[in-house]
Amino acid sequence: MQNDSVRSQAAPKVIKILANRVGFSDNYIMKDDVLETIQINVYPWAVPTEAQKRAFDRLSTEEKRQALEDAIEEGFSSGVSDKAMSDIIAEAKADIRDGA
Known part of the structure; x- marks a missing residue:
């Protein structure tokens, strides 16, 4: 049981290290130990159609x-x-x- 606890605590750190190595350092978030990429859309209009x-x-x-x-x-x-x-x-x- 203790191994599962250690594994669940280590997973976010491992994922963050891997994410940094593949270029996700500024464009990801962690949610429930799952790596999620985010995208921010920017347009040259305040409210584009x-x-x-x-x-x-x-x-x-x-x-x-x-x-x-x-x-x-x-x-x-x-x-x-x-x-x-x-x-x-x-x-x-x-x-x-x-x-x-």
Whole structure:
């Protein structure tokens, strides 16, 4: 019985070591002694449509990187708005309501 206890305590450590060796060091989580990989999706839109997601997902890694860099640069270049956050939210809600 003690061997099972030792084995269950060692399993997460062994899995973590193996995960680090195969490149999962930043993209995995442990749950019930099972290695689970995670993926964080990043798009150049705050709230992408499903069509935008599919189109972006088809791009090469370099094209995705360039699209993200372009979106970030566009944001930095756009300057500071004189609108209040409540105005921006109201405009966004109106766009959604109007189908824009």
